Structures are given as structure tokens and as C-alpha cells.
Amino acid sequence: MRGDGGDIYWRRRMSVLVAVLVVVAVVAWACSSGGSGPERSSSAQSSPSASTSAQPTPAADPLLAGLRTLAMGTASPSPTPTPKAAPSERPRKPGEPCQEKDLVLSLQGGKEQIFAAGSRPTFLVTLVNTGSVMCKADIGPRAMEVRITSGADRIWSTADCVSGAGTEVAELQRGVPYVRSLEWDRRRSSADCRSASSTALPGTYVAVARMGKMRTEKGVFHLR
Incomplete structure (x- = not known):
């Protein structure tokens, strides 16, 4: 009877210890998941601005700059007046x-x-x-x-x-x-x-x- 009683005692002690460890683990997980919630939300909220700032501005976009340069290069320049050449004097003939x-x-x-x-x-x-x-x-x-x-x-x-x-x-x-x-x-x-x-x-x-x-x-x- 004593031997059985000792085993029961230790089994009860182990059960309590396991329960305590489980509670501690649950609390620790809850704390870690609860702390990461705001951080994730904050990162999610900041991501649009980050992505917006990461997008190139129209002036810095090489494609837009190339198209703008091409358009300026193909635009017809204003006509400049061509100076008229002075008429050359014909050679004189004797007489x-x-x-x-x-x-x-x-x-x-x-x-x-x-x-x-x-x-x-x-x-x-x-x-x-x-x-x-x-x-x-x-x-x-x-x-x-x-x-x-x-x-x-x-x-x-x-x-x-x-x-x-x-x-x-x-x-x-x-x-x-x-x-x-x-x-x-x-x-x-x-x-x-x-x-x-x-x-x-x-x-x-x-x-x-x-x-x-x-x-x-x-x-x-x-x-x-």
C-alpha cells in the first residue's frame, strides 16, 4: 500500500508540474503573438508609404525621360531664314x-x-x-x-x-x-x-x- 501511495504522490506532482509548464508556455505564446500584432499592423500601414516612396517620380523615370527626349528631338524646329547669296557678276566680254x-x-x-x-x-x-x-x-x-x-x-x-x-x-x-x-x-x-x-x-x-x-x-x- 505504501509503495502504491508513493507512486500516486509523484504522479500528482508531475501532473501539476506539466500543467504549470503548459500554462507558462501558453502565456508566453500569447504575449509574443499579442506584441507582434501592432508591429505587423504598423509595418502593414507603413508599407504603402514605403512602396510609394520607392516608386520613381516621372522626372526620374528613365522611360519617361527617354520618351520626352525623343519627342523634343523629333519636334520640327522653327525655320531660320536662309541668307540669300549675292548674285555673282558675269564675266565681261571684250567690246x-x-x-x-x-x-x-x-x-x-x-x-x-x-x-x-x-x-x-x-x-x-x-x-x-x-x-x-x-x-x-x-x-x-x-x-x-x-x-x-x-x-x-x-x-x-x-x-x-x-x-x-x-x-x-x-x-x-x-x-x-x-x-x-x-x-x-x-x-x-x-x-x-x-x-x-x-x-x-x-x-x-x-x-x-x-x-x-x-x-x-x-x-x-x-x-x-
Whole structure:
């Protein structure tokens, strides 16, 4: 009887011990699961913001940036005005009319000279073609005029009282000067070709050669 009683005693003690361990284990599991609940909830709540922050912004998305760059590259740029090329001057042919830009007109003689009574002033008119080829020019007394003035008074001109057409076409070779010598008889001239012309008075006079828009330097001289 005693032996059986001892066994029963120890069995009861082991049962109580096991029950206590089970209760402790249940409490520990409950505490661990209850503590992880809020953490899981918190992590679940924070996950959207984390995922949102993890998503690339439109500016940082390489695909969107590539599409935007492609669109900008294919956009038609605003048209820029194309400068017009200056028209090239055609080559000159020999024998064509001379251009004034290729001609050099000069007047010699009479400059600051004093002519005694009875002596006649003389002048040299020179015309040079500086173009690349031979050209033709009218060197008649009307086209290539020598005019003498005294102040505002027109005294004499080669274009006055010219008989016939008054034209004379000359071939001007490149660099070869054409020279004409003129002598003034001291008499006045007029465009209406009056037969009676008076003699110029002593004083200061100015001679200028004219051809188209070209003018030579003034040649100032004095008559005694």
C-alpha cells in the first residue's frame, strides 16, 4: 500500500508540474503573438508609404525621360531664314560698253597757273580703263565734257555748239590711257551757239572734266 501511495504522490506532482509548464508556455505564446500584432499592423500601414516612396517620380523615370527626349528631338524646329547669296557678276566680254566703276578720269594743266595776256590755257584729259577686258566708251565732246567756270558763272564748255551727233566711240584697252589735248581760246561759249562771243576777262577760273557721274579735281588757274 505504501509503495502504491508513493507512486500516486509523484504522479500528482508531475501532473501539476506539466500543467504549470503548459500554462507558462501558453502565456508566453500569447504575449509574443499579442506584441507582434501592432508591429505587423504598423509595418502593414507603413508599407504603402514605403512602396510609394520607392516608386520613381516621372522626372526620374528613365522611360519617361527617354520618351520626352525623343519627342523634343523629333519636334520640327522653327525655320531660320536662309541668307540669300549675292548674285555673282558675269564675266565681261571684250567690246561691251565700259562701266563707270572701271574708268578713271583725270584732268591735267591749268592748275594754279597764271596765263599772261594773249596766252591760251591748255588741258590734258585722260581716261583709263581698269577693267579686265577691252571696253567701248563715248569720248565725244558732250559725253566727256571739259567745263570752265568763274564762281557761279559758266564760262566755256566743250559741249557747247557741237556740230553733228557729237559722239565718238573709242576702244579702251585695259590699262592704256586715252589722252585728249584741249586749248581754250579765252572766249565764252553758250548752249544756244550765239555767233558773237565775248572774251573772258582777267581773273580766276576753274576747269573740271565731267563724264557721266564722274568728276575730276578742280583745276584753278588765273588769266592776266
